[in-house]
Amino acid sequence: MRAPVLNLLLIAGLTGASVLGTSVLGAGVLGASLAQAQTAAPAPQTAAVSPDAIKQREQELEAARARQKSAEEAQAKLKAEITSLGQDRTQLNQQLIDTAANVRAVETKIDEAEARLRALNGREQQMRSSLDSRRADIVEVLAALQRAGRRTPPALLVRPEDALQSLRTAMLLGAVVPELRGRAEKIASELGELVSLRKNIAGERDQLATDRDKVRSDQTRLTALVDERQRQQSSREKDLDAENSRAIALSRQVGDLQGLIAKMEQDLQSAAKAAEKAAEAARQAEAKAAANAAANVKPGPGAFKDRSRTTPAIAFASAKGLLPLPVNGNKIRDFGGSDGVGGVQKGISLASKPGAQVTTPCDGWVVYAGPFRSYGQLLILNAGGGYHVLIAGMERISVNIGQFVLTGEPVATMGSTSQVASILATNASQPVLYVEFRKDGTPIDPGPWWAINEGEKVRG
Structure with missing residues (x-):
């Protein structure tokens, strides 16, 4: 009896079909029959649109209109909220830093969720392979259960849950011999794990979709806040465009970063003012x-809580362990390691996600913002005390020279x-941010x- 049943099951479509629920007994035969029927049937010359299809399209159009209306209302609300901030620098800074922190937090959650999904999908694939390799065993167990229970086994397998329920029911029958019971329990355990994996994967995907919606919403808000900040900055700097154009022209006259910094702080009015403010703030x-040292008071994250400040909260040298x-x-490259082109890395390189948000690691004045040679878009901050922070590799910079x-x-x-x-040749498939600290013109670790x-990071 076993051999005919096995042959029947295998011929009926087990070969090449996933045990996970995509195949049933006779699926191959049924699929072939349907394909033949579709081939034989003449194609209609005109396709009439059914009333149900028309209704569905109307519902989709209505849903699209509702989404558009919701987006417009959200934009109007956001615009009104930002307008209400007026010229209050403290509130605007608070909103900017908090929203940027939210964006980066959700970015982290998305990365973690994607990593968990990769692990779950890998485990699911292992379970698929394990069950796939034991089709004959599953067929034999179900055939034996059919004889023991004197009833037709379920279609193999419509869903893992169906086979799992069948096996659990059969194990309750006293007619199942110990050896068969053990094999059935093992298969039931694997199927149960597979069902649980599928639930976990579905949950992770739902959460991932929610997080992606949230980060898109936060990014929209952040863009509006940045635009308002730059609008206010532009109103203070009447000759901003001319300054930026002059900065780009000056950058073409120098060949290295130290020369660029010196040129900006010497020849460019807004950068020179920023350097003067940085020097005074440093003192x-x-x-x-x-x-504070005399009073044995150590600086901590709390020193950065004043969002209305216009000078660094603490000396850059005292900010170690806080930024x-x-x-x-x-981190794909560290300070002092190979830079990939035969030299030594003078900073660190961080591989990020496309479109990731970049925030300032410290307080400081912008002394350069624009393209520079092989660095792409380059941002240079004067942090005071002879310290400069260089950030390169971004696609778009949203601050101006002279800005604190x-x-x-x-x-x-x-x-x-x-x-x-220097990174393009070996990491062309993902964006990479380059960060360099300098003290009196010399790169430092x-x-x-x-x-x-995370608990020690400054949030502004």
């Missing part, structure tokens, strides 16, 4: 740091590929400045 911060990385991503920015403030957006020439864990 004040160093005096305050000395006083956040400017983008979510993985706070730690955690959004300043740029990553593109879809690497913009830095930024490692001591980065926050050790």
